[in-house]
Every structure is written in structure tokens, then in C-alpha cells.
Amino acid sequence: MMEFPSRVEVVEVGPRDGFQNIKTFIPTAVKLQIIAQLIAAGVRKMEVTSFVHPKAIPQMADAAEIASTVCAKYQEADFVPLALVPNLVGAKNAYRCGIREVAYVISASEKHNLANINRTRDQSLVELASITSELPDLKVRLDVATAFGCPFLGRVDDGLVLSLIEAGLQRGISTVVLCDTIGVANPKQVYNLVRAVQNAFPNIPLGLHLHDTRGMGLANTLAGLAAGVTSFETSVGGLGGCPFAPGAAGNTATEDMVNMLQAMGVATGIDLDKCLAVVQTVRDHIQAELTGHMGKACRYDNL
Amino acid sequence: MMEFPSRVEVVEVGPRDGFQNIKTFIPTAVKLQIIAQLIAAGVRKMEVTSFVHPKAIPQMADAAEIASTVCAKYQEADFVPLALVPNLVGAKNAYRCGIREVAYVISASEKHNLANINRTRDQSLVELASITSELPDLKVRLDVATAFGCPFLGRVDDGLVLSLIEAGLQRGISTVVLCDTIGVANPKQVYNLVRAVQNAFPNIPLGLHLHDTRGMGLANTLAGLAAGVTSFETSVGGLGGCPFAPGAAGNTATEDMVNMLQAMGVATGIDLDKCLAVVQTVRDHIQAELTGHMGKACRYDNL
Incomplete structure (x- = not known):
């Protein structure tokens, strides 16, 4: 304990996970401005949109325009645009726009997967296999939803997570992201599950998607x-609250993460002041309660 | 890492540190009700008031009544009432009401001590010596303010903290509490400073008073x-925000702390549901923005 890496990757998900929770349609130009500001702040990997059906999430109706614009604009840059895709159709659309890495969500909990995506885990895995076989150039990140807890199951057994990752690896995923979908993970559990995944699958890149719903994000x-x-x-500003609990925090805020890591001497490549300027842009243009802390706290020049 | 104690002590400071930040006078009966509810929830040590001059903090004008009532009511119980005292006069008043353990604040940063208490560190230490010598039965907790950062100094050097603790020990303190007064500590710093204090003074009981201003409380x-x-x-509800940054969190919320520790299998003796009922009482009676997370989050029966 208290040995830390010198550098970590902070993957921004606000333009996907954050925006999709906003009821009023955010003009495409505003989305592109926020994405551009985030990249200028130093973000090097970002979920820029979601290729879901616009009837399911109207906010994401401009997915193709967002993805095409971002892919064209930043193709020279050291920047990786990600998109969420729910199925093969979405993955093909994303690929056509220039996306080469996607996030694909399956819940560790069968009941949650049915409620969230209307598929069994096995059905989700069949679709995953069709994506990886039909689009071999496309990297797929497996977002393991409800990895730490599920509204239906309660505490999720590690075995459910491990079996899902194993199935994903057999179908060609390139990265695993353990997601605390409802913000109930605790530090001991995070540590133990990460260790279990690392032990079982030592070679797969592993990310964490942690919510701050109960103040435990950091x-x-x-x-x-x-x-x-x-x-x-x-997510910048902490955008992406829990839709079931107004005022409760959802995603851990990018600016809170960057501030903590910077204070600990862990580089992220993201400039905190520029990141806070994006929070202000979000405030100016989007009607949302922002739950990030740094946007409200005093700044000290000497700290 | 990730070995934890089976039990920790959660010291409630809401009725002192929280209430003193509330402008409108809270009726004494409401204060006593909240204190009673906290004790019923399982709190076993609590700062119940502050013996400051009522001109300085009118909210604490009923300190003697609060302290006397609590000391009389819970003298049989396994409960330790604490009071903050700024000087010998306050300590004598607290003692007269039945208080046998007090918190006494000195800032590690000389400039902050001058701004906060209008004394140099040395002047504060002289007053401390008069308290411990005149009231030998009174236990004194030394609250080391700005232990991790100061609005004037910036990062506070560990040496300032260690020298203050040493001076306090020479004057008979019984406990040291390292306080992140402005909420700028980071985990690496907390770990390192705690280790430094433990190494220098292995026998002194050590507590932490951590703010959640930048989301790093837990x-x-x-x-x-x-x-x-x-x-x-x-502090219950997270009462006690930063007076300089409206909306920003101050104290880490008791309910957030209890929830995390309980989830990790660390006992606190505090019942989470009863603690959340106190949060509701605070909401019902006190005009304050509560920054604790658990009061806003969904509850799951099975988690």
C-alpha cells in the first residue's frame, strides 16, 4: 500500500454516459465543442457517443455525425475515440464512421442484463461473437456491468464476473472494464475483485468504471x-447521475479524479484548469445537476 | 494494503463543527434531540458543543446547557461527550458542566493560527499548558488544524505538524487529531503523514478529521x-461546509463513513438506518445544504 504508478489513463465517458442521461437534446455543435475542449485539456481516450437506436435514446441520434466529425478531425492526433455499441448493427455503423474501438456492455447479473438490454447473457455473447468475427479490425472493450452489485441480485458473486470475462476473451475482446453500475462497490471489494480478475486473466488490460453515488468513487x-x-x-462534471435518485451522484467526476491523482504525483496528461473550464462549458450549455466536487471547491494558487 | 481493522471509532462532530456553521440559532431542544438520536444510533464519542464566547459564535451560546444536560443524561452510559474549548476559561466551564475530555485547536501553520484564533502557536501552547495544569483530570485532544494544507502556506511541511505534536505532548495532551481543515489532503499525503507521526510518537492515540471538499474524504x-x-x-449529513465556498462539502458525512466501513466489514457500532434517520431530522429542522451522499442515494434491501 501506498505505492502508486507514475501515470494512469483517465478515459472520459461524459459525452456518452453523461449526455445520454440528459433529457433535452444537446445540440451537436455543443457536444462537439465539449469533446474538443476535453481533447485540448489532454484527454486521450473518450467515449464520444453511443450507436444505439435513436428511438431508445434520442439524445444519441447524432451518433454518426459526432463520430465521423471526431474521427476526421483527430485522426492525426494521439487520440482514441471510443463509441458504445449495443449490437452488430451499431458496431458496423461505428466502424463506418472511423471508430476502431468500441465498448460493449454485458451485465454480470443475468437479471440486470435482461432488464437493461433485454437479452440473456448468452444472447449478448452471441452478438459479441458476431461483432468480433465480422469486424476483426475493431477492438472491443467489454464493459462488465453490475460487476460489484445489482439491484436484483444484491452482491454479485465474483464467479459471475469471471465467467463473463472468460466468455468475452473467447470471443476476442481486447479490454475488460469492471463497472460499478449502481455505485455500491466498496474499496475492499474493488481490491479483491481486481486481484481475482488479474489472477485469472493476467494478460488482459483492465479498467475500472466507478460511480460516486455513495461517496466512494475516489x-x-x-x-x-x-x-x-x-x-x-x-465523466466531466460527474455528468450521468443515477436516473432513479435525483441529486445523487453517478459517475466519478473527471476533475475530481485528475485532482486527486495529480496531488498524489500520478500523471494523467489532463490539465486540471482546462478540465474545470470544460465543467464551466457544461454548466453554461447543459441543464444538469453536476455532482463533481472540484467545480464547487475553493481553488488555492499555492496548493 | 487491504488489511483493515475489525473495528474503528467514528467520532461525531456535527453538533459542534456542523452547528457552528449554521447562521440561524438552532433551538437547544432540537440540538439535544439530534444528539440523543445520534447516541441512540450508536455514536459513543461526540463533540456536543463548543465553549467559545457567544459573541464569537452565537450558535454556541447554549454550550453550558447542552453539555450539562448531555453529561447528566448519559453519565451511566458508555458514551463520552466532548466539547471544544478555545482557552482555559472555556475548559473550566466545560469541566464544571461535567465534560472530562475536550478538543483544543492549534494550527500547524502559524499564519492560520493567527487568522483563526488570533494567537501565535506559542501563545496557544501557553494556554494549553494552563489548561492541563489547572485541570489535571481533563483529557485534552489536540486538534492539529491545517495539518495537510493551509490557505496561506500552501502545502504544510510535516515538520510543522511534528513539532506541534511534540509541544502538545510536553503539555499533557492525551490524543492527537490531524485535521484537513480546508479539504486539500490527498491519500498519499495522509498515509505518509500518519506514518511519520506514528514513527515519531508511537504511543499517542491518533485520529483523523478529514473533509470531503474535493471528494477525497473516504x-x-x-x-x-x-x-x-x-x-x-x-459530521452527520456532512454538516459543516466550507464557509468560503457555498455548495462545497466540508466534513465527511457520518452516514457515508459508516456505510463504507460497514460494507468493508469494519464495525463502527453505528446503525446506518438510524444514522440516516438523524440526517432526516437535520433536514427537517435545520436550513443547511447537506453534502453527504447516502442521504440522496437509493437504498437496496439486499445490498
């Missing part, structure tokens, strides 16, 4: 760091 | 736990 991050994780997904 | 708690600390000060 504590769980610390546990993940201590276990050796070097990739964390966050 | 992450810093985790670092403290990892370093061996087993006493943490928190």
Missing part, C-alpha cells in the same frame, strides 16, 4: 490503484 | 485505515 479508485489498475473511466 | 479515510488509524471524526 476511495474505490485508490483501492484499484493499489491493486495495480492504471485505467479509470470518469 | 479515499483519505482509506489511506488512514491502511496506515493504521482507527479513529475518524465525521
